[in-house]
Amino acid sequence: MPTVAQAFEQFMQGLELHAGEEREAKRQERNVFDAMRRHLGPRESILSGSYGRSTAIRPLHDIDLFLIFTAAAGGTGDAVGPEAFLRRVKQALEQEFPGKQAKLQNRSVNIEFSGTGIGFDVVPALEDPRRPGIYWIPDVRKGDWIQSNPRKHIEVCDVANARATQRLKPLIKAIKRWNQLQGKPVPSFLLEVMAYSGIDSFRPASHLSVYAQGMAHLYQFMSEHIMDQWPEPAGLGPPVNSGVGQTNLVQGQQRLSGATRKAAQALELERMGDMPGANALWRELLGPDYPVR
Structure with a gap:
């Protein structure tokens, strides 16, 4: 029977992307960028979102592909509305990849490739000519x-x-897996942003698994602060939780509170030396990929 620390190490490794997934994602990213360059002429691309931040988990699904255009490229600019520009992107993708149905979303266009199951959320961005590194992206709901x-x-x-000390990204991935098992009541990016702040008050004890303590700490921090206003990390866009419905926030808080209680029980069992009992509770929280033998 593994200790909690050993089980967490194995579980965290299982969340990491495989080398083949990384290679395939980058190959497809280049194909999408080249296709869009033929139609709309983006200047460059950025692999953004959880993939770009190295907080994506297996199995890999949608990758955010940030396409940067100059304001004058392809007739874009103030005269083109956000939805109209997204429709241009959708049309270009469907022309380049016959048989693929691209899906218009609030700030992106999604296209999925068969075989790998990897899809891309293509986010068109207009570079601000006066402020390098600042981009304007469409928001259909806001118009x-x-x-x-x-x-x-x-x-x-x-x-x-x-x-x-390099432990936050593995913890974020584990929280994301838990969120998946809950039906994703909380947007992944909101969980990440809360974790950036929550980790600062984390003080682990030396005699318990650091990852287990980190999970328990983040569950509690997030349950207490999910209703707070969470600014966008770059200090530019609307708050991260601005588009999250109250029902989802309440449900997320309830699930996080329940996880906080179960995590506290698991820590107590580990403190008492009951590794099977502690690991069983963590498996209930984190799913069948968490090892108990």
């Missing part, structure tokens, strides 16, 4: 363009991970 900076998101995540 307007909003500001974003995915490179700043990556930087903020990396800095928080460094403060946590």
Whole structure:
């Protein structure tokens, strides 16, 4: 029977992307970028979202592909509304990949490739000519363009991970797996942003699994602060939880509170030396990929 620390190490390794998934994702990213360049002429692309921040988990599904356009490229600019520009992207993708049905979303267009199951959320972005590194992306629900900076998101995540001695990203991945098992009541990015702050008050004890303590700490922090206003990490766009319905927030808080109680029980069993009991509770929280033997 593994200790809790050993079980967590094995579980965390199982969440990591395989080398083949990484290669295939990058190959498909290049194909999508080349296809869009033939039609709309983006200047460059950024692999953003959880993949870009190295917080994506297996199995890999949708990858955010941030396409940067100059304001004048392809007739874009103030005269083109956000939904109209997204429709241009959708049309270009469907022309380049016959038989694929691209899906219009609030800020992106999704296209999935058969065989791998990997899809891309293509986010068109207009570079601000006066402020390098600041981009305008469409928001259909708002009917307007909003500001974003995915490179700043990556930087903020990396800095928080460094403060946590490289343990934050594995914890974020584990929280995401838990969220999947709950039916995703909380948007993944909101969980990440809360984790950046929550990890700062984490003080692990030396005689218990650090990852187990980190999970328990983040569950409690998130349950207590999910109703707070969470600014966008780059300080540009609307708050991260601005588009999350109250029902989802309440449900997320209830699930996080329940997880907090179960995690506290697991820590107590580990403290008493009952590794099978502690691991069984963590398996209830984190699913069948968490090893108990």
